[in-house]
Amino acid sequence: MGQKHPKRIVVKVGTSTVTNEQGEIDVRAIELIVRQIAGIEAKGYRVILVSSGAIAVGAKRMQMKERPASVRDKQAAAAVGQCGLMHLYDKLFAEYGRLVAQILLDNRDVEDRERRHNLQNTFDALLERGVIPVVNENDSVSLAEIESEKKRFSDNDMLSAIVAAFVGAEELMLLTDTQGLYDKDPAHHADAKLIEEVKEIDAEIMALAEGSSSGRGRGGMITKLEAAEYASKRGITVRIAHGREEDVLYKLTQGLPCGTRFPAGASEH
Numbered sequence: 100m101g102q103k104h105p106k107r108i109v110v111k112v113g114t115s116t117v118t119n120e121q122g123e124i125d126v127r128a129i130e131l132i133v134r135q136i137a138g139i140e141a142k143g144y145r146v147i148l149v150s151s152g153a154i155a156v157g158a159k160r161m162q163m164k165e166r167p168a169s170v171r172d173k174q175a176a177a178a179v180g181q182c183g184l185m186h187l188y189d190k191l192f193a194e195y196g197r198l199v200a201q202i203l204l205d206n207r208d209v210e211d212r213e214r215r216h217n218l219q220n221t222f223d224a225l226l227e228r229g230v231i232p233v234v235n236e237n238d239s240v241s242l243a244e245i246e247s248e249k250k251r252f253s254d255n256d257m258l259s260a261i262v263a264a265f266v267g268a269e270e271l272m273l274l275t276d277t278q279g280l281y282d283k284d285p286a287h288h289a290d291a292k293l294i295e296e297v298k299e300i301d302a303e304i305m306a307l308a309e310g311s312s313s314g315r316g317r318g319g320m321i322t323k324l325e326a327a328e329y330a331s332k333r334g335i336t337v338r339i340a341h342g343r344e345e346d347v348l349y350k351l352t353q354g355l356p357c358g359t360r361f362p363a364g365a366s367e368h
Contacts, residue, residue, distance in 0.1 A: 110148050148199075184233075218265075271327075338361070
Protein backbone atom coordinates (compact mmCIF):
# COMPACT_ATOMS: atom_id res chain seq x y z
CA MET A 100 0.00 0.00 0.00
CA GLY A 101 2.12 2.86 1.34
CA GLN A 102 5.77 3.59 0.64
CA LYS A 103 8.21 2.29 3.23
CA HIS A 104 9.28 4.80 5.85
CA PRO A 105 12.09 4.00 8.33
CA LYS A 106 11.22 3.60 11.98
CA ARG A 107 7.45 3.66 11.63
CA ILE A 108 5.79 1.17 13.93
CA VAL A 109 2.19 0.33 14.74
CA VAL A 110 1.26 -0.54 18.32
CA LYS A 111 -2.09 -2.23 18.86
CA VAL A 112 -3.49 -2.47 22.38
CA GLY A 113 -6.38 -4.81 23.06
CA THR A 114 -9.43 -4.27 25.21
CA SER A 115 -7.97 -6.50 27.92
CA THR A 116 -4.95 -4.18 28.12
CA VAL A 117 -6.80 -0.88 28.42
CA THR A 118 -9.62 -2.06 30.70
CA ASN A 119 -9.83 -3.97 33.96
CA GLU A 120 -11.93 -7.03 34.75
CA GLN A 121 -14.95 -4.80 35.42
CA GLY A 122 -14.69 -3.21 31.97
CA GLU A 123 -13.57 0.15 33.32
CA ILE A 124 -10.70 2.13 31.84
CA ASP A 125 -7.45 1.04 33.50
CA VAL A 126 -5.71 4.40 33.78
CA ARG A 127 -2.48 2.96 35.17
CA ALA A 128 -2.15 0.42 32.37
CA ILE A 129 -2.79 3.05 29.71
CA GLU A 130 -0.37 5.48 31.35
CA LEU A 131 2.38 2.85 31.19
CA ILE A 132 1.76 2.31 27.46
CA VAL A 133 1.66 6.07 26.83
CA ARG A 134 4.93 6.59 28.73
CA GLN A 135 6.66 3.92 26.68
CA ILE A 136 5.37 5.25 23.37
CA ALA A 137 6.60 8.74 24.29
CA GLY A 138 9.94 7.21 25.24
CA ILE A 139 10.48 5.30 22.00
CA GLU A 140 9.31 8.28 19.96
CA ALA A 141 12.06 10.29 21.64
CA LYS A 142 14.50 7.76 20.16
CA GLY A 143 13.38 8.48 16.62
CA TYR A 144 10.44 6.14 16.08
CA ARG A 145 7.13 7.31 14.69
CA VAL A 146 4.26 5.45 16.33
CA ILE A 147 0.70 4.81 15.23
CA LEU A 148 -1.48 3.56 18.10
CA VAL A 149 -4.45 1.29 17.32
CA SER A 150 -6.58 1.12 20.43
CA SER A 151 -9.47 -1.19 21.23
CA GLY A 152 -11.81 -0.78 24.17
CA ALA A 153 -14.46 1.70 23.04
CA ILE A 154 -17.44 -0.65 23.24
CA ALA A 155 -16.36 -2.16 26.56
CA VAL A 156 -15.73 1.24 28.10
CA GLY A 157 -18.94 2.70 26.72
CA ALA A 158 -21.00 -0.23 27.99
CA LYS A 159 -19.58 0.29 31.46
CA ARG A 160 -20.22 4.03 31.40
CA MET A 161 -23.80 3.44 30.26
CA GLN A 162 -24.23 0.98 33.15
CA MET A 163 -24.96 -1.97 30.87
CA LYS A 164 -24.76 -5.17 32.89
CA GLU A 165 -22.97 -7.06 30.09
CA ARG A 166 -21.45 -6.43 26.69
CA PRO A 167 -24.24 -5.15 24.38
CA ALA A 168 -25.72 -7.68 21.95
CA SER A 169 -27.69 -5.54 19.52
CA VAL A 170 -26.06 -3.45 16.80
CA ARG A 171 -27.70 -0.23 18.00
CA ASP A 172 -26.45 -0.75 21.57
CA LYS A 173 -22.94 -1.59 20.33
CA GLN A 174 -22.88 1.57 18.24
CA ALA A 175 -24.12 3.66 21.15
CA ALA A 176 -21.55 2.14 23.52
CA ALA A 177 -18.78 2.72 20.97
CA ALA A 178 -19.72 6.40 20.64
CA VAL A 179 -19.66 6.92 24.40
CA GLY A 180 -16.55 4.83 24.99
CA GLN A 181 -14.49 6.41 22.21
CA CYS A 182 -14.93 9.82 23.83
CA GLY A 183 -13.60 8.49 27.12
CA LEU A 184 -10.62 6.76 25.54
CA MET A 185 -9.56 9.76 23.45
CA HIS A 186 -9.94 12.16 26.36
CA LEU A 187 -7.60 9.98 28.39
CA TYR A 188 -5.05 9.50 25.60
CA ASP A 189 -5.03 13.24 24.89
CA LYS A 190 -4.48 14.07 28.56
CA LEU A 191 -1.80 11.46 29.22
CA PHE A 192 0.22 12.07 26.06
CA ALA A 193 0.13 15.82 26.77
CA GLU A 194 1.96 15.15 30.02
CA TYR A 195 4.88 13.91 27.88
CA GLY A 196 4.63 16.80 25.42
CA ARG A 197 2.96 14.73 22.70
CA LEU A 198 -0.01 15.56 20.53
CA VAL A 199 -2.54 12.95 19.44
CA ALA A 200 -5.07 12.81 16.62
CA GLN A 201 -8.13 10.59 16.38
CA ILE A 202 -8.64 8.57 13.19
CA LEU A 203 -11.73 6.38 12.84
CA LEU A 204 -11.77 4.02 9.85
CA ASP A 205 -14.26 1.92 7.96
CA ASN A 206 -14.08 -0.22 4.81
CA ARG A 207 -14.57 2.67 2.43
CA ASP A 208 -11.49 4.47 3.69
CA VAL A 209 -9.16 1.77 2.32
CA GLU A 210 -11.25 0.52 -0.61
CA ASP A 211 -12.02 3.86 -2.29
CA ARG A 212 -9.00 5.25 -4.16
CA GLU A 213 -9.63 8.93 -3.40
CA ARG A 214 -10.42 8.33 0.28
CA ARG A 215 -7.35 6.10 0.57
CA HIS A 216 -5.15 8.79 -0.98
CA ASN A 217 -6.50 11.46 1.36
CA LEU A 218 -6.09 9.20 4.36
CA GLN A 219 -2.50 8.40 3.46
CA ASN A 220 -1.73 12.10 3.18
CA THR A 221 -3.28 12.64 6.60
CA PHE A 222 -1.16 9.93 8.21
CA ASP A 223 1.99 11.27 6.56
CA ALA A 224 1.30 14.85 7.64
CA LEU A 225 0.63 13.83 11.23
CA LEU A 226 3.69 11.58 11.52
CA GLU A 227 5.99 14.12 9.90
CA ARG A 228 4.92 16.63 12.56
CA GLY A 229 5.38 14.23 15.44
CA VAL A 230 1.65 13.77 16.09
CA ILE A 231 0.57 10.30 17.27
CA PRO A 232 -2.46 8.98 15.34
CA VAL A 233 -4.83 7.01 17.59
CA VAL A 234 -6.79 4.69 15.34
CA ASN A 235 -9.96 2.68 15.88
CA GLU A 236 -12.77 1.25 13.79
CA ASN A 237 -15.66 3.62 13.24
CA ASP A 238 -18.02 1.32 15.15
CA SER A 239 -20.48 4.05 16.06
CA VAL A 240 -21.60 4.52 12.44
CA SER A 241 -20.39 1.46 10.56
CA LEU A 242 -22.56 -1.62 10.98
CA ALA A 243 -20.27 -3.55 8.62
CA GLU A 244 -17.32 -3.37 11.01
CA ILE A 245 -19.40 -4.80 13.87
CA GLU A 246 -21.53 -7.50 12.28
CA SER A 247 -20.77 -8.31 8.64
CA GLU A 248 -19.09 -11.61 7.83
CA LYS A 249 -17.54 -9.92 4.79
CA LYS A 250 -16.04 -7.02 6.71
CA ARG A 251 -12.45 -6.09 5.95
CA PHE A 252 -11.66 -5.37 9.61
CA SER A 253 -12.63 -8.53 11.52
CA ASP A 254 -11.38 -6.71 14.63
CA ASN A 255 -8.61 -4.32 15.58
CA ASP A 256 -5.93 -6.97 15.07
CA MET A 257 -6.58 -7.01 11.32
CA LEU A 258 -7.20 -3.27 11.33
CA SER A 259 -3.74 -2.72 12.81
CA ALA A 260 -2.15 -4.97 10.15
CA ILE A 261 -3.89 -3.05 7.37
CA VAL A 262 -2.81 0.27 8.91
CA ALA A 263 0.78 -0.99 9.26
CA ALA A 264 0.90 -1.85 5.56
CA PHE A 265 -0.89 1.37 4.66
CA VAL A 266 1.61 3.67 6.40
CA GLY A 267 4.70 1.67 5.40
CA ALA A 268 5.54 0.52 8.93
CA GLU A 269 8.50 -1.71 9.64
CA GLU A 270 6.96 -3.42 12.64
CA LEU A 271 3.57 -4.25 14.11
CA MET A 272 3.30 -4.90 17.84
CA LEU A 273 0.15 -6.63 19.05
CA LEU A 274 -0.22 -6.17 22.80
CA THR A 275 -2.66 -8.52 24.48
CA ASP A 276 -3.31 -10.45 27.73
CA THR A 277 -0.95 -13.34 26.99
CA GLN A 278 2.82 -13.59 26.55
CA GLY A 279 2.47 -14.71 22.94
CA LEU A 280 1.75 -17.89 21.00
CA TYR A 281 2.14 -21.14 22.93
CA ASP A 282 2.50 -24.71 21.73
CA LYS A 283 -0.74 -25.44 23.61
CA ASP A 284 -3.33 -23.44 25.53
CA PRO A 285 -1.58 -22.24 28.73
CA ALA A 286 -4.97 -21.81 30.43
CA HIS A 287 -5.45 -25.58 30.35
CA HIS A 288 -1.89 -26.95 30.15
CA ALA A 289 0.66 -26.09 32.84
CA ASP A 290 3.50 -27.35 30.63
CA ALA A 291 2.65 -25.04 27.71
CA LYS A 292 5.75 -23.42 26.20
CA LEU A 293 6.01 -20.02 24.57
CA ILE A 294 6.99 -20.09 20.91
CA GLU A 295 9.54 -17.31 20.59
CA GLU A 296 9.65 -17.17 16.79
CA VAL A 297 7.40 -18.38 14.00
CA LYS A 298 9.17 -18.54 10.66
CA GLU A 299 6.21 -19.95 8.75
CA ILE A 300 2.51 -19.38 9.40
CA ASP A 301 0.97 -22.64 8.22
CA ALA A 302 -2.06 -24.75 9.12
CA GLU A 303 -0.23 -26.30 12.07
CA ILE A 304 0.54 -22.87 13.55
CA MET A 305 -3.01 -21.66 12.96
CA ALA A 306 -4.33 -24.75 14.75
CA LEU A 307 -2.49 -23.70 17.92
CA ALA A 308 -4.81 -20.71 18.28
CA GLU A 309 -7.56 -22.20 20.41
CA GLY A 310 -9.30 -18.85 20.50
CA SER A 311 -9.91 -17.92 24.12
CA SER A 312 -10.38 -14.25 24.96
CA SER A 313 -11.00 -12.16 28.03
CA GLY A 314 -14.65 -11.56 27.17
CA ARG A 315 -14.08 -7.79 27.02
CA GLY A 316 -12.91 -7.79 23.40
CA ARG A 317 -13.75 -9.45 20.12
CA GLY A 318 -10.43 -10.97 19.18
CA GLY A 319 -8.38 -13.96 20.24
CA MET A 320 -5.12 -15.56 19.17
CA ILE A 321 -6.56 -16.64 15.82
CA THR A 322 -7.20 -13.03 14.79
CA LYS A 323 -3.65 -12.12 15.78
CA LEU A 324 -2.25 -14.90 13.61
CA GLU A 325 -4.39 -13.73 10.72
CA ALA A 326 -3.08 -10.20 11.23
CA ALA A 327 0.50 -11.50 11.44
CA GLU A 328 -0.01 -13.41 8.20
CA TYR A 329 -1.38 -10.34 6.44
CA ALA A 330 1.40 -8.04 7.67
CA SER A 331 4.31 -10.43 7.17
CA LYS A 332 3.29 -10.93 3.54
CA ARG A 333 3.83 -7.20 3.14
CA GLY A 334 7.31 -7.09 4.62
CA ILE A 335 6.37 -6.19 8.18
CA THR A 336 7.79 -7.89 11.27
CA VAL A 337 5.08 -8.72 13.80
CA ARG A 338 5.39 -9.25 17.55
CA ILE A 339 2.71 -10.56 19.92
CA ALA A 340 3.41 -9.77 23.57
CA HIS A 341 1.75 -9.13 26.92
CA GLY A 342 0.58 -5.52 27.15
CA ARG A 343 1.13 -5.38 30.90
CA GLU A 344 4.66 -6.77 30.92
CA GLU A 345 7.10 -4.26 32.36
CA ASP A 346 8.80 -2.14 29.66
CA VAL A 347 7.29 -4.32 26.93
CA LEU A 348 7.63 -1.71 24.16
CA TYR A 349 11.21 -0.91 25.14
CA LYS A 350 12.05 -4.61 24.95
CA LEU A 351 10.35 -5.04 21.59
CA THR A 352 12.02 -2.04 19.97
CA GLN A 353 15.42 -3.12 21.32
CA GLY A 354 15.00 -6.62 19.92
CA LEU A 355 15.13 -8.25 23.34
CA PRO A 356 13.42 -11.63 23.96
CA CYS A 357 9.77 -10.84 24.49
CA GLY A 358 6.65 -12.53 23.22
CA THR A 359 6.42 -14.25 19.83
CA ARG A 360 8.12 -12.83 16.77
CA PHE A 361 6.94 -13.28 13.18
CA PRO A 362 9.69 -12.07 10.83
CA ALA A 363 8.75 -10.29 7.62
CA GLY A 364 7.86 -12.92 5.04
CA ALA A 365 6.85 -15.53 7.61
CA SER A 366 3.71 -16.35 5.62
CA GLU A 367 5.45 -16.74 2.25
CA HIS A 368 7.18 -20.10 2.71
